[in-house]
Amino acid sequence: MLTKRIIPCLDVLDGRVVKGVKFLNLLDAGDPVAVAKIYEAECADELVFLDITASFQKRKILLEVVRKTAQAIFMPFTVGGGIRNIDDIRDILNAGADKVSINTAAIENPQLIQSASKRFGAQCIVVAIDARREGKLFRVFSHGGRKRCKLDAISWAKKAQKLGAGEILLTSMDADGTQEGFDIQLTKAVSSNVNIPVIASGGAGKLKDFAEVLTKGGADAALAASLFHFRTLSISQVKKYLKSKRIAVRV
Amino acid sequence: MILIVDYMMGNLRSVQKACLLTRKDCKVSASWREIEKAKKIILPGVGAFADAVKELKRLKIFDVLKDKLNSGTPILGVCLGMQLLFSSSEEAPAAKGLDIIKGKVKLFTGKVKVPQIGWNQLGIKDKNCPILKGVKNNSFVYFCHSYYCAPMDKSIIAGQTDYGAKYASVIWQDNIFGVQFHPEKSQANGLKILKNFLLL
Numbered sequence: 001m002l003t004k005r006i007i008p009c010l011d012v013l014d015g016r017v018v019k020g021v022k023f024l025n026l027l028d029a030g031d032p033v034a035v036a037k038i039y040e041a042e043c044a045d046e047l048v049f050l051d052i053t054a055s056f057q058k059r060k061i062l063l064e065v066v067r068k069t070a071q072a073i074f075m076p077f078t079v080g081g082g083i084r085n086i087d088d089i090r091d092i093l094n095a096g097a098d099k100v101s102i103n104t105a106a107i108e109n110p111q112l113i114q115s116a117s118k119r120f121g122a123q124c125i126v127v128a129i130d131a132r133r134e135g136k137l138f139r140v141f142s143h144g145g146r147k148r149c150k151l152d153a154i155s156w157a158k159k160a161q162k163l164g165a166g167e168i169l170l171t172s173m174d175a176d177g178t179q180e181g182f183d184i185q186l187t188k189a190v191s192s193n194v195n196i197p198v199i200a201s202g203g204a205g206k207l208k209d210f211a212e213v214l215t216k217g218g219a220d221a222a223l224a225a226s227l228f229h230f231r232t233l234s235i236s237q238v239k240k241y242l243k244s245k246r247i248a249v250r251v
Numbered sequence: 252m253i254l255i256v257d258y259m260m261g262n263l264r265s266v267q268k269a270c271l272l273t274r275k276d277c278k279v280s281a282s283w284r285e286i287e288k289a290k291k292i293i294l295p296g297v298g299a300f301a302d303a304v305k306e307l308k309r310l311k312i313f314d315v316l317k318d319k320l321n322s323g324t325p326i327l328g329v330c331l332g333m334q335l336l337f338s339s340s341e342e343a344p345a346a347k348g349l350d351i352i353k354g355k356v357k358l359f360t361g362k363v364k365v366p367q368i369g370w371n372q373l374g375i376k377d378k379n380c381p382i383l384k385g386v387k388n389n390s391f392v393y394f395c396h397s398y399y400c401a402p403m404d405k406s407i408i409a410g411q412t413d414y415g416a417k418y419a420s421v422i423w424q425d426n427i428f429g430v431q432f433h434p435e436k437s438q439a440n441g442l443k444i445l446k447n448f449l450l451l
Contacts (some may be wrong), residue, residue, distance in 0.1 A: 001413055002363075002371045003391070040438070045370055069264055076393055076436045096264050098395070098436065120261070121298040123366045123395045164367050197368050220364065250370040250391040 003248045004214045005045035005221035006235055007199060008228045010035060012081075013052050014060035017229075022223040033068045040073045042235040045250060047073070048101070048169075048223060051081035052144075063095045070096020080169070089116050093124060101126040101169050104142040107149055107156075110163055117164025125167075126199075126230070127160040129153055131186060132161055132173040138186050145173050153186065161194045169223070170197045175203025179227065182209055187217035199223050202219050207233065214247055253449060254289035256316070258306040260331065262298035264378075269435040269442055273449045283315040291325045291449070292316070294332035297395070300356065301343035303331055313349070320351050325426045327382070327448045333358045333422070334400055342398055351427055354402035356440040363415040366397040373410045373420055373432070373440075380409035380423045382430075390440040392432040394420075399431060403429030 011018050016030040036047055049069070059082065066079055079092050080101030087099050106113050106127050117125045130145050131138040131153035138153035157168050170190050172183035182203045192200040200219035204210065204227050211218045227233055234249045239249045253270060257263050257279045270277040270293070278285065286292065296303055307313040320326055320336075328336045331350070337348045340356035348356070359365045372389040399418040402408065410421030412431070422429040428448060435443030 002367060002369050002394075005369050071268060074265075074269060074436060074438050074442060076395070076433075093261070094264075098265075118299070122397065123297060124261075124370065167368060195364050196366070197364050220369065 001248050003045070003250045004219075004242065005199070006210070006238055006249070007046045007048055007221055007223040008039050008044050008235065009048040009050055009201070009223050009225040011050050011052050011225065012060050012062065012065060015065050017054075018052070032065050033072045036069050036073050036077070039235065040075050043239060043251060044075070044219070044235050046075065047077040049077065049079045049081075049097075050080065053082065063091055066092060066095035066097050078126055080126070085112065086116060086119065089120065093120060093222070099124040099126050099167070101128045103128040103130065104144075106160065107140065107142045107151065110159065113160055113163040113165055117166070122164050122166035125165050126169050127157075127165040128169040128171065129156060129160075129190075130173055133183075133186070138189065140175060150153045154189050157190045157194050161196050165196060166195055168194060170198055170200055172202040176201070177226075177230075178203055179205030181205060182213035182217060182219075182222070184212055184217045187213055187219050191218035191220070197221065205232075207238060210238050211242055211245045211247060214242070252289055253277045253291045254285055255279045255291065255295060256286065256312065256332075258296070258303065258310055258312060260303050260306060261295065263295055265435045266295045266329065268292060269445050270449060272442065273446045277449075281310050281312065283311045286312060286315050286319060288421060289319070289324065291321065291451070292326045293329065293431070293448075294335060295329045296331035296335070297343065298331060300331065300334060300340040300398070301346040302346070303335055303348045304343075304348065307335070317349055317351065320349070320427060323426050325448070325451055326428065326447055328427075328429040329435075330396060330431060330433060333431055334398060336427060336429055339401070350430070352400075352402055352407070352422065352424060353404065354400060356398045357401050358398055359367045359415060361415040366395060367414050368395050369414050371414060371432075374413060374417075375410050377409040377423065380421065381451055382423070382428050382444050383409060383421065384447050386440060386443055392420075392434070392437040392440055396431060396434045400429065
């Protein structure tokens with residue numbers, strides 16, 4: 001059967017991994033390719049690169065990182081951050097990424113999802129949604145969480161699916177960085193309303209958080225960053241635990 | 252020379268990179284002349300069935316490929332490349348595939364999410380299938396697709412995978428091989444399958 005995926009996310013700034021990755025056995029912990037290789041060896045199911053490079057001029061560095069990573073690993077990887085249009089998507093896919101994740105540009109121009117999906121196939125278009133609780137609803141934020149939008153996460157996810165998104169990468173802004181567990185309600189609300197895979201992100205801290213979001217939350221994959229980078233938990237540890245809880249994973 | 256057909260449907264770099272581990276003479280090309288000369292062909296591809304058929308025809312590859320396959324040149328179709336070997340697809344009822352394998356490509360139905368994205372198991376049905384040599388039953392491989400192949404002749408199903416129901420994830424008919432998963436993204440198990448094909 002199809003297994004649940006565990007996905008490490010690397011924040012990349014000007015071609016370097018940030019957030020202080022701590023790998024004892026790694027000479028250069030800022031080298032995205034070296035870090036990607038370690039995660040591949042640890043049985044990560046996929047990788048996500050989130051480019052947080054602000055300056056437009058330095059975007060070319062990202063393509064170089066994507067190219068080098070594609071040369072070095074034999075597993076799927078997704079690139080997100082700062083993607084504005086079809087040309088950006090094409091450049092990243094041509095450099096060797098398997099999927100792109102779009103957030104702000106999709107909110108500002110939903111047609112981008114449709115044209116990208118038609119051109120490159122739904123399977124490589126991930127729509128990233130950052131959401132925060134507001135009373136009973138889940139409000140969507142764009143621009144890396146800085147701008148509040150009119151949309152609510154559930155209807156936006158449904159619309160994204162309709163337009164041709166192949167996957168939703170759902171981040172709870174409330175849970176992100178707390179290490180107190182994923183937002184199960186948010187994940188459940190979105191995953192039960194769409195028929196495309198949902199990757200849950202934000203809040204992973206303990207082994208049981210992963211089990212919860214993949215069962216109660218109905219997520220198809222769980223993503224974490226610092227937790228893996230700081231070696232609080234390793235990917236193999238998480239997967240062994242999930243297996244012991246009879247959750248289908250690749251080990 | 253091994254030819255990886257480049258028909259503008261997705262990035263072929265990863266397929267080529269994986270092949271180069273085994274053989275140095277792997278070339279990426281969209282030229283029908285190169286295809287005519289090829290000793291072995293890999294037809295990769297992601298995207299839509301109708302667009303792929305259109306591109307193959309526009310590049311004048313469609314008929315050359317058919318002739319090559321009918322004359323016994325080994326081919327490995329990967330993902331959409333596997334689907335293109337079939338007669339037709341529900342994705343684009345008006346478009347006709349290469350029709351080397353009789354059967355239809357169908358949309359996943361039932362209680363599963365579409366597309367299927369992730370690692371699933373490869374159940375080996377035909378142990379004699381040369382590209383599956385040394386691959387353990389129920390090995391994990393990486394899938395990313397919404398449609399699956401349903402061959403009319405079930406005996407050509409060399410491997411199957413369970414997603415809502417069992418479907419053909421590897422087919423083998425004489426010189427024709429197809430895999431629905433991405434061997435180039437499936438780490439050691441996938442690389443083994445590619446290697447087997449390249450060393451046939």
